[in-house]
Amino acid sequence: MSPLLEVKGLTKRYGGLTANADVAFDVKKGEIVGIIGPNGAGKSTLFDLITGFQPPDAGRILLDGHDITGLRPDRISRRGVARTFQKLKPFPDLTVTENVIVGALARTSDMKTARERALESLAFVDLLEKRNHFARELSTGQRKRLELARALATSPRLVLMDEVTGGVDQRSIAGLIALVVELKQRGLTMVMIEHNMQVIMGLADRIVALHRGRPIVFGTPEDVRSDSAVVDAYLGSIDVAA
Amino acid sequence: MPDSRADMLKTALAERLWPRPPLWMSALGAATIALLVIYPFVFTTSFSHHLMILILLYALMAQSWNVVAGLSGQISLGQAIFFGIGAYSSTVLFAKYGITPWAGLLVGMLLSALAAIAIGVPTLRLRGHYFAIATLLIGSSVQIVFQRWDWVGAASGLYVPIMRTAPFFYLQFHTSKVPYYYLALGAAAAGYLAVWKLRRSRLGFRLQALRDDPDAAASLGIAIARHKVLAFMISAAMMSVAGTFYAQYVLVLDPERLFSTEISIIVLLMSVLGGSGTLWGPAVGAAILVPLSEYSRIWFGGTGRTIDLIIYGILILLVCMWRPSGILSLLEERVRRRATTP
Numbered sequence: 001m002s003p004l005l006e007v008k009g010l011t012k013r014y015g016g017l018t019a020n021a022d023v024a025f026d027v028k029k030g031e032i033v034g035i036i037g038p039n040g041a042g043k044s045t046l047f048d049l050i051t052g053f054q055p056p057d058a059g060r061i062l063l064d065g066h067d068i069t070g071l072r073p074d075r076i077s078r079r080g081v082a083r084t085f086q087k088l089k090p091f092p093d094l095t096v097t098e099n100v101i102v103g104a105l106a107r108t109s110d111m112k113t114a115r116e117r118a119l120e121s122l123a124f125v126d127l128l129e130k131r132n133h134f135a136r137e138l139s140t141g142q143r144k145r146l147e148l149a150r151a152l153a154t155s156p157r158l159v160l161m162d163e164v165t166g167g168v169d170q171r172s173i174a175g176l177i178a179l180v181v182e183l184k185q186r187g188l189t190m191v192m193i194e195h196n197m198q199v200i201m202g203l204a205d206r207i208v209a210l211h212r213g214r215p216i217v218f219g220t221p222e223d224v225r226s227d228s229a230v231v232d233a234y235l236g237s238i239d240v241a242a
Numbered sequence: 243m244p245d246s247r248a249d250m251l252k253t254a255l256a257e258r259l260w261p262r263p264p265l266w267m268s269a270l271g272a273a274t275i276a277l278l279v280i281y282p283f284v285f286t287t288s289f290s291h292h293l294m295i296l297i298l299l300y301a302l303m304a305q306s307w308n309v310v311a312g313l314s315g316q317i318s319l320g321q322a323i324f325f326g327i328g329a330y331s332s333t334v335l336f337a338k339y340g341i342t343p344w345a346g347l348l349v350g351m352l353l354s355a356l357a358a359i360a361i362g363v364p365t366l367r368l369r370g371h372y373f374a375i376a377t378l379l380i381g382s383s384v385q386i387v388f389q390r391w392d393w394v395g396a397a398s399g400l401y402v403p404i405m406r407t408a409p410f411f412y413l414q415f416h417t418s419k420v421p422y423y424y425l426a427l428g429a430a431a432a433g434y435l436a437v438w439k440l441r442r443s444r445l446g447f448r449l450q451a452l453r454d455d456p457d458a459a460a461s462l463g464i465a466i467a468r469h470k471v472l473a474f475m476i477s478a479a480m481m482s483v484a485g486t487f488y489a490q491y492v493l494v495l496d497p498e499r500l501f502s503t504e505i506s507i508i509v510l511l512m513s514v515l516g517g518s519g520t521l522w523g524p525a526v527g528a529a530i531l532v533p534l535s536e537y538s539r540i541w542f543g544g545t546g547r548t549i550d551l552i553i554y555g556i557l558i559l560l561v562c563m564w565r566p567s568g569i570l571s572l573l574e575e576r577v578r579r580r581a582t583t584p
Contacts, residue, residue: 051461071458086332091454093519094447095578097254102451105444106463115259116443131254132579135542154462232362 002065004029004158004189005050010059012045012213019045023059026214027158027191034204035193036224038233042213043193044086047160050191051083052076055124063158076136077106082156084147086193087164092136094152096127096146099135103153106153121153141172148179163191165199176209201225209233247381260442263577265382278427282420283431291419297532298426299484302433303402304506304512305525306480307342309437311510312519313446314473320377322383323361324354324478324499328485331389331494331509347486354482366470369456378503385501400495405492413490422491429487430525433480438521440476447578450519452528482510511554515561517568526570530557 003026010023019042024219025035035043047055051060052073061069068076082103091099100118101111108114122128125145130138134144144164151159164180166174173196180203194200200207201221209217209224209235217224225228262268277284282291304326310318331353332346363377389397405412415421440446448469452459455467489495499505509524512531517523535550544548561568 005342018477053460054456072464072465073457077461085458085461089455089458089461091451091458093454094450098450098578101460102447102464103462105447109444111259111330111442111444116255119251119254123247123254126247127246128250128254134575134579150458150462 003027004031004064005061005070005191005211006062007064008060008063010046010061011057012047012049012054013057018213020049020056020210023208023210023213023215025208025215025218027189029189030187031205032180032192033202034200034207034221035191035210036195036197036200036207036230037210040212041210041233043210044162045213045218046193047083047162047193050076051081051160053200074173077154079156080155080190081160082151082154082158084144084151084162084164085162086166088147089147090135090143090145090150092134092137093200094135095131096122096133096135096138097131099146100150100153101218103150110165117155118149121149122181124152125149136210141168144168144176144181156188158189158191161190163193163195165194165196173199187216254582261577261579267573278305279461282423288419291423293533293536295419295422295426296522296536297519297528298423298430299488299491300509300512300528300532301525302426302430302516303391303481303484303509304516304528304533305430305433305437306477306484308513308518308520308524310474310477311438312513312523313441314449314470316470316474317371317374317510318372318377318382318474318477319503319510321477321481321509322363322501322503322505323357323381324481325410325485325488325505326384326497327354327357327478328482329500330400331395331482331486333402333490334414334484335393336565337370337400342411343486344411345489347483348487350482351442352480357481358478359476360473362471363467364413366466366474372421377507381503385497385558388497388501395495397497402489402495404493414493422487424493426487426489429483434481434521434525436480441521443471447474450575483572508554508555515557517570517574520568520570520574523568524571527568 005027008024010020014086025033029221035046037043049056052071052202053074055070058238060067063079063081068124089150097115097118100121104114104117110168119128119131122131124146127142127145129151130142136147164176169174177199177201180190192200205223206219207221207224208215210232216229216233217227266490271357281294303321305319307318328350329334331350332343335341335346335349336343361377361380365373373446375557386395394400402414406416408523409415409421448459451465452466452469460466512527513524516525516527531554536552538550567569
């Protein structure tokens with residue numbers, strides 16, 4: 001079975017800065033792949049390349065065996081790839097329900113069906129209470145859940161989540177993790193950028209560790225935990241001789 | 243899913259997709275419609291008819307700006323282009339070929355939509371202020387072209403040939419303004435009904451989404467550039483309708499006036515004053531600014547031509563200070579926030 005997502009030799013440069021260099025990994029159906037790395041490692045750039053918001057300078061992106069490299073974001077979305085943004089992007093002047101309806105309209109043109117899908121999606125992320133509020137009135141944690149509900153309402157095959165637990169208080173993190181676990185049980189394939197090591201080690205089947213745009217490890221959480229390069233990248237190397 | 247959440251979902255699903263406005267709003271709306279229908283018989287002077295005809299036409303024009311700017315977030319400063327195209331289309335076809343202005347109305351809408359594609363395809367791909375700048379400059383250029391173009395009368399413009407028979411075929415009425423009033427009312431009503439439908443459609447939702455955040459909209463499968471052009475086309479066609487009716491009403495085409503930047507700006511002011519992005523805001527703006535302009539002309543005569551613009555400026559300033567989203571924005575949000583069970 002071919003992987004759902006396959007990334008090969010993905011490279012992106014901004015002037016002299018190399019944001020991604022030769023990034024390669026694959027995501028099997030039903031799997032959670034984590035992307036880790038210190039700030040500036042090129043994690044969000046990688047998401048932008050996969051979802052078409054930036055064109056890569058080199059490399060290929062295959063979705064279910066089809067080349068989607070360089071397609072526009074809306075076309076990639078229509079092929080079943082949804083994403084959330086690290087810098088949250090709700091539609092502030094639409095209500096919470098209206099926000100998610102826009103997502104649901106990716107799959108149906110019937111407003112009634114779209115609204116039903118939207119409300120189900122909101123129930124899933126436990127945001128129904130706020131359904132008639134404007135998105136601009138929500139807290140950060142609520143916005144994260146709104147963005148997830150909106151992405152899920154497009155009925156995606158693959159969801160890329162950019163730091164779902166970032167900037168969220170400890171109690172809400174447990175709720176968000178439970179959502180991810182339930183999505184996995186439903187068979188959804190996910191790629192997650194995550195800063196919280198404890199969270200990603202527990203959730204991911206495999207992990208890509210990026211450092212200065214380069215993949216230094218791609219393997220199981222155990223592989224990553226025991227890899228000295230990852231420890232170096234995060235903590236800096238310890239000069240024992242000194 | 244816990245039971246409480248399942249119950250809440252059931253409650254939410256039973257709610258109306260679009261909440262009913264509170265009773266007083268519905269009553270006010272019904273009273274306004276009733277008043278509009280009987281207006282020419284309540285106020286019988288020619289001036290009161292003239293005033294209302296202008297309010298209705300400007301309400302339509304302001305709504306056309308509202309579709310591209312209020313719904314899809316693209317600031318057009320060239321709406322006069324389509325006002326002029328509408329006026330010239332029907333008049334050229336009638337004056338030169340004897341074709342009924344009703345056909346000219348449709349031709350004008352088509353040509354305006356095509357012009358919107360020609361202007362929008364290159365400029366709406368860009369983000370930021372490029373579209374506003376481009377429409378402003380193209381608007382001025384189009385005016386100059388019409389002022390030099392001999393076939394359409396150049397700077398002296400065109401006259402709509404006077405016809406004394408078959409008024410509804412020729413769309414001109416010489417004994418009373420009342421037929422014009424009902425035509426303007428019909429045009430405005432059709433425009434507002436269309437926009438009301440649009441706002442509740444998939445296209446309407448997608449336009450508002452890309453206005454609020456183009457990246458998020460694209461990530462949900464919305465083709466940004468194509469949707470912006472679509473909004474501009476609808477806006478242009480609406481503006482064109484007002485142009486044709488205006489031409490049939492004044493029977494004189496002056497390119498200086500029809501293609502003026504002033505018209506492009508005034509439709510913006512009306513919409514912003516009343517509440518851009520709301521359904522009724524543009525109509526409220528027109529109902530405030532048209533009488534202001536007409537009465538200042540009466541009170542101050544020819545020298546008062548710019549007094550209305552000074553007052554507009556002050557009004558806009560006040561709205562910006564106290565309610566930047568326009569007079570009606572709060573009312574509409576209150577309705578959308580209402581969750582009512584059937």
